[in-house]
Amino acid sequence: MIRTLMALFLVPVMLVGDINSAHAELPDGGIGEIKTLDAGTFVIRGDARESAALGGIVFQGDEFETDSQGAVGITFIDGSTLSLGSDSYMEIDAFIFVPQDEKLGFAVHFLKGTAMYLSGRIAKLSPEDVKISTPLATIGIRGTRLLIQVAE
Secondary structure: HHHHHHHHHHHHHHHOOOOHHHHHHOOOEEEEEEEEEOOEEEEOOOEEEEEEEOEEEEEOOOOOEEEOOOOEEEEOOOOOEEOOOOOOOOEEEEEEEEEEOOOOEEEEEEEEEEEEEEHHHHHHHHHHHEEOOOOOOOOOOOOOOEEEEOOO
């Protein structure tokens, strides 16, 4: 548990980078990139479940699962960061970032485990469009940092 919490607090610090250059390098539909990774992390995309890769592109609809050794840190194109600890599962339900057209949205669903979220431009421009949900609650973001633990 201490290892998980330390990873959750340290990963966002390591995820800081140039948002604009990261955005330009992503393929169409890409919403983020895996910036930190421990073995035991899997991406579920449609019916396919495979080991996550450092530098892997993240898409809307992706699901992430970690086993007892896994952890992952994702940086999204709006500068948001999300770190998932061991024995965790989350789904990216929606990600819309077209600020010039005022089209913004971020929705993730945590089913189990621990996670840390650090808000980016979507939360600054339109906090009501950021939704983080768990099996028992939906959290509206009004601040910049959030630590979540979902027990089974």
